[in-house]
Amino acid sequence: MTVRHPECWIIEVSSETDAGILGRGVYHTDDRRANSHVTLFGDRQAALGEAVDVARASGHTFSVAEMTHDHEHEVPVAPGKPRRELLVEHDPTKQVSDAFMSRGFVYGAPVDIRNGVEHWTLLTHNDRQTIRTALDEVRDLEAATVELVGISEVDSRAGVGTLPLSRLSSGQREMFQLARRRGYYSHPKEATAADLAAELDVTTSTVHEHLHKAEGKLLDLS
Numbered sequence: 001m002t003v004r005h006p007e008c009w010i011i012e013v014s015s016e017t018d019a020g021i022l023g024r025g026v027y028h029t030d031d032r033r034a035n036s037h038v039t040l041f042g043d044r045q046a047a048l049g050e051a052v053d054v055a056r057a058s059g060h061t062f063s064v065a066e067m068t069h070d071h072e073h074e075v076p077v078a079p080g081k082p083r084r085e086l087l088v089e090h091d092p093t094k095q096v097s098d099a100f101m102s103r104g105f106v107y108g109a110p111v112d113i114r115n116g117v118e119h120w121t122l123l124t125h126n127d128r129q130t131i132r133t134a135l136d137e138v139r140d141l142e143a144a145t146v147e148l149v150g151i152s153e154v155d156s157r158a159g160v161g162t163l164p165l166s167r168l169s170s171g172q173r174e175m176f177q178l179a180r181r182r183g184y185y186s187h188p189k190e191a192t193a194a195d196l197a198a199e200l201d202v203t204t205s206t207v208h209e210h211l212h213k214a215e216g217k218l219l220d221l222s
Helices: 011-016 045-057 099-102 126-142 172-180 193-200 204-219
Strands: 002-004 022-029 036-039 061-067 083-090 113-114 118-119 145-147
Touching: 011 022, 011 045, 011 113, 011 118, 022 099, 022 204, 036 045, 036 061, 036 204, 083 172, 099 126, 172 204, 193 204
Parallel strands: none
Antiparallel strands: 002 118, 002 145, 022 036, 022 113, 036 083, 061 083, 113 118
């Protein structure tokens, strides 16, 4: 699926520079701020520097920090290509991720952004008509251009017991199982991150962090 939407810092960066971007997750701190972990990659280090400059100059970001930890074993970028890891604090209202997640979708892979276009792989239990209705809602809500490239079905006979929960830390497993029991992944949602946070006496950012990490581990079945 390809997505284009206005007033997004990550679209600005990919439109104005030669850098490619992999979006690895959005973590909300509150209703006004969110943190995104992204990987910049390209053929030239100079292009990555330009991308960092554009991100910092964007009117939709608050701070841009470079990270030194190497995620090369986790991120699908060709070996030898220059890369930089960023943690970007930004305005969450200019992202479309919440619009997808609140309609029963989860990340199936990092979001690949190039030349002003986001390439999404999403997973959902919804049927095809519900998917198309949800995408229409996202288009209207976010003033976004969403083009559905294709829909692939998975074997519905594989029950929840086949999920490799052993991959999760105890905290991630507890959070993920509670979220499923409370209907966090239902459409429409039966519980919010705030509900889960209140039940476990943690912050909503902790809920988002644990769930994003759990989803990433469960979806990486290689």
